[in-house]
Amino acid sequence: MREDEGRLRFEIGARDGAARVGTIHTAHGPIETPAFIPLATKGSVRGLDTDEVAALGYQLILGNTYHLFVSPGPERIAAAGGLNGFMGWERATITDSGGFQVFSLAHGGVANEVKGSGRAGGHGSIVEIGEEGARFRSYRDGTELFISPEVSMEVQAGLGSDIALVFDECTPFHADREYTARSTERTHRWLARCLAWHGENGPQRQAVFGIVQGGVHEDLRRESAQAVSEAGVDGLAIGGTLGRDKEEMRGVLAMTAPLLPEAAPKHLLGIGEVDDLLAGIALGLDVFDCAVPTRLARHGVALAPDPERRFRLDLRKAGWQGNRDPIAAGCPCPACRRHDRDYLSYLSRAEALTAVRLLCLHNLTYMHELTRHARAAIEAGGYRAYADAVMAGAAPWEAAPIV
RNA sequence: UCCGGGGUAGCUCAAUGGAAGAGCUCUCGACUGUUAAUCGAGCGGUUGUGGGUUCGAGUCCCACCCCCGGAG
Numbered sequence: 001m002r003e004d005e006g007r008l009r010f011e012i013g014a015r016d017g018a019a020r021v022g023t024i025h026t027a028h029g030p031i032e033t034p035a036f037i038p039l040a041t042k043g044s045v046r047g048l049d050t051d052e053v054a055a056l057g058y059q060l061i062l063g064n065t066y067h068l069f070v071s072p073g074p075e076r077i078a079a080a081g082g083l084n085g086f087m088g089w090e091r092a093t094i095t096d097s098g099g100f101q102v103f104s105l106a107h108g109g110v111a112n113e114v115k116g117s118g119r120a121g122g123h124g125s126i127v128e129i130g131e132e133g134a135r136f137r138s139y140r141d142g143t144e145l146f147i148s149p150e151v152s153m154e155v156q157a158g159l160g161s162d163i164a165l166v167f168d169e170c171t172p173f174h175a176d177r178e179y180t181a182r183s184t185e186r187t188h189r190w191l192a193r194c195l196a197w198h199g200e201n202g203p204q205r206q207a208v209f210g211i212v213q214g215g216v217h218e219d220l221r222r223e224s225a226q227a228v229s230e231a232g233v234d235g236l237a238i239g240g241t242l243g244r245d246k247e248e249m250r251g252v253l254a255m256t257a258p259l260l261p262e263a264a265p266k267h268l269l270g271i272g273e274v275d276d277l278l279a280g281i282a283l284g285l286d287v288f289d290c291a292v293p294t295r296l297a298r299h300g301v302a303l304a305p306d307p308e309r310r311f312r313l314d315l316r317k318a319g320w321q322g323n324r325d326p327i328a329a330g331c332p333c334p335a336c337r338r339h340d341r342d343y344l345s346y347l348s349r350a351e352a353l354t355a356v357r358l359l360c361l362h363n364l365t366y367m368h369e370l371t372r373h374a375r376a377a378i379e380a381g382g383y384r385a386y387a388d389a390v391m392a393g394a395a396p397w398e399a400a401p402i403v
Numbered sequence: 404u405c406c407g408g409g410g411u412a413g414c415u416c417a418a419u420g421g422a423a424g425a426g427c428u429c430u431c432g433a434c435u436g437u438u439a440a441u442c443g444a445g446c447g448g449u450u451g452u453g454g455g456u457u458c459g460a461g462u463c464c465c466a467c468c469c470c471c472g473g474a475g
Contacts, residue, residue, distance in 0.1 A: 046437085046440080047440080062436075097436085099436080101436090109434075111433070111435080115433090168436095239436065241435095249435095272435050289436060292435050292437095294437080295434065298440040299441065301434090317430085317431080353440075359440095360440095
């Protein structure tokens with residue numbers, strides 16, 4: 001951990017096995033963990049205004065360096081008072097470094113890269129990755145732009161996020177061990193450069209999280225966890241593609257999580273589904289960000305206590321006509337309080353903006369409830385039973401009622 | 404009644420006489436540090452009816468039946 005404590009304090013409360021309840025204190029307020037973090041990649045949680053996100057109970061949202069760099073640019077955001085002022089969001093922010101875009105713009109996304117055999121689905125927007133950094137071609141106007149560790153930290157300084165993530169390379173699933181090892185080492189050199197730039201120029205109150213890479217290889221993950229731990233960061237994130245499927249991902253996480261320093265906040269990058277959070281929390285991970293809940297909402301899929309269907313209820317599929325049930329009984333969100341599946345299915349298939357909003361509110365409510373009740377379960381010493389109950393089909397609020 | 408236009412997938416419409424297609428709908432699949440209110444796949448046809456010409460007709464010819472517009 002860094003010597004100069006104060007810009008970010010992480011307080012661990014109750015523990016239940018490896019799972020723990022904690023609070024990350026930032027200049028923009030506390031973040032109670034375990035926490036799910038909605039994505040505000042381009043400066044908004046798609047479909048929602050900031051007051052709605054806050055009303056859902058969220059204390060931290062994630063913005064993206066690459067996208068905000070391309071537009072509207074860090075100067076414009078800095079002039080508006082940073083991401084907080086620009087967005088009108090008073091609570092805490094974390095910014096991703098742009099490292100993931102080196103991967104996603106080249107491969108089109110995690111699923112494409114894992115399922116495809118090579119460059120399937122790529123956007124062709126990555127020009128080259130080298131020791132200095134990565135060259136991109138802007139998808140907006142084709143101009144070439146360069147992001148290095150220093151550029152990333154400078155942009156994040158302009159964004160003024162409470163937590164900055166170091167610039168890394170998200171190693172593809174199909175990369176061989178040799179490439180992953182070399183990439184991970186380069187990520188460590190980039191980490192040192194990020195910290196060096198930030199130490200001299202970064203905002204005092206801005207914390208920096210390092211990112212552990214190493215692919216699916218235990219020795220590389222171990223080396224990376226050690227390197228990041230010793231670098232002097234305020235928290236650690238687990239990055240990289242985590243395997244072919246959930247089983248492999250669980251294995252990678254099970255071997256990686258214990259390698260991280262106990263006292264540090266631990267962020268699992270990009271993961272996100274209901275069962276993933278339950279498993280991650282059990283391993284002592286604290287923070288999870290993911291595009292899935294909000295993306296599924298826009299695609300007509302609601303989260304629901306249905307493990308048989310991967311906790312998804314697809315309102316665009318046939319069969320909801322005349323169904324008077326809410327998405328999830330007992331869910332406190334407006335979609336469930338006021339509407340039934342028949343109506344929501346109709347709205348979503350009609351491509352009504354209201355459907356997008358209602359399902360975003362629902363899915364974010366569901367994720368928030370999942371972590372809120374997980375915290376209660378940990379405090380009560382019953383996390384295992386809680387996770388088992390949710391995995392068996394109980395809603396979070398049924399699995400660990402808060403009295 | 405006459406003149407003109409038109410009948411092709413559930414809908415809106417393509418297809419120099421040479422292997423009947425697209426979009427939408429519908430059904431299904433995908434989505435994990437968001438270029439994604441997105442993407443992919445599938446179902447779906449006696450080309451209005453009956454004749455004719457032709458090696459070959461959605462296409463050309465004849466008759467009839469519908470629809471639209473105009474005239475009376």
